[in-house]
Amino acid sequence: MQHLIGWLLLIASIAGHTEWWVVIVNRSHALRIRSTSLRKFRTLHDLAVLSYPVILLWLTGTGPKSLWRGGRFSEQSSFLQWLLIVTITGCIPLILGMVRWHWIRHPQFKHSNSTTRHDVLGQASTEEDRTAVRGPRRHVSQLWPWNEIFHLEVNTKAIRVNSSTGNGKTTRAPLRLAHISDLHFIGCPGLGYYQFLVNQITELQPDLILFTGDLIDEMELLPEAIDILRPLLSVAPCYFILGNHDWKYEHEQIRSKFAASGWRCVTGRSEILRVGEYQILLAGSEQPWIGPAPPVVRDAGCDLRVLLSHSPDQHLLAKRFGYDLMLSGHTHGGQVVLPLFGPIYSPSLFGVSYVSGLFRRGKLTMHVSRGVGAKDPMRWRCCPELTCLEVTCGN
Secondary structure (H helix, E strand, O other), X not given: OHHHHHHHHHHHHHHHHHHHHHHHHHHHOOOOOOHHHHHHHHHHHHHHHHHHHHHHHHHHOOOOOOHXXXXXXXXXXXXXXXXXXXXXXXXXXXXXXXXXXXXXXXXXXXXXXXXXXXXXXXXXXXXXXXXXXXXXXXXXXXXOOOOOOOEEEEEEEEEEEEOOOOOOOOOOOOEEEEEEOOOOEOOOOOHHHHHHHHHHHXXXXXXXXXXXXXXXXXXXXXXXXXXXXXXXXHOOOEEEEOOHHHHOOOHHHHXXXXXXXXXXXXXXXXXXXXXXXXXXXXXXXXXOOXXXXXXXXXXXXXXXXXXXEOOHHHHHHHHHHOOOEEEEOOOHHHOEEEOOOEEOOOOOOOOOOOOOEEEEEOOEEEEEOOOOOOOOOOXXXXXXXXXXXXXXXXO
């Protein structure tokens, strides 16, 4: 029995130590820190997580009092005792996160009124088409047989927004908002995949097309990205903001060239437009990375006040400033969703709490997209996503 207790202490220490690193990494990637520093910190994370089991076994020793040979906790050195206590406490957020995922977050992650899933690579009819979908970039993650990076889920989510400034009409048809995020043009997927995405958006026939940041990861691909998205301008009015990956490059050049194509940028400002029977206010936030805060719109007399925010962390600000609906991305749904633990990594001050899905916070409704692309082209149980939000406004 004492052997079992010792092994459980060691396993709990390793699990808790890993969780503390995950907590720190998730929060650090939500801050205004340059990518070069984040890469160094992520390398430190990898080394710490991989080396800790070896260090822990070395600290316990091989003598008869070592934990893995049945030694008691009280027989360990004071340093090892404190190390075990600190690391094992990491199991608390780990367990709470698992419970929250299975009982609360998973239904929000999966919620949709209709869903169609496409294997874009599998649907390509010729080798030329398959090459166009794959793109020129190769990555070790493509060897994973269950990688979903070349899939696309097209879903529809019906939501009711209780706008305090709405005119009270209940007979109006729902607004159809196509929400896309995190395209990450980097060479994988290829242009054929993004052309498929554009065709799917066109078939949705939305009233507005809204993009919430992270357009590119290779500046050389900017002209191709703009050309691919240009046909959407003839489908519906198109609005955008940029994200933290765009911040790494010449983001003002990205913004100006994208806007010159006809897409309208709403970063740090608001724009009021008429769509059918609705008067809509659109605003944008690229904070904490780029640009000013969005305007306060609490007293704007519109049917719907929408904030495009790359990070879901801005939901507290959106709620305080009087927005009814906030659309975000950035988290990629975690990219990898483990069967028992759920998503682990999410670049947010709130960890995986708002990793993907629909959320209601007081009068604010928030939709967090899993996004389309990724700098590291790895998706498992977290399919890329195109969402059509059917929004009904009322009092």
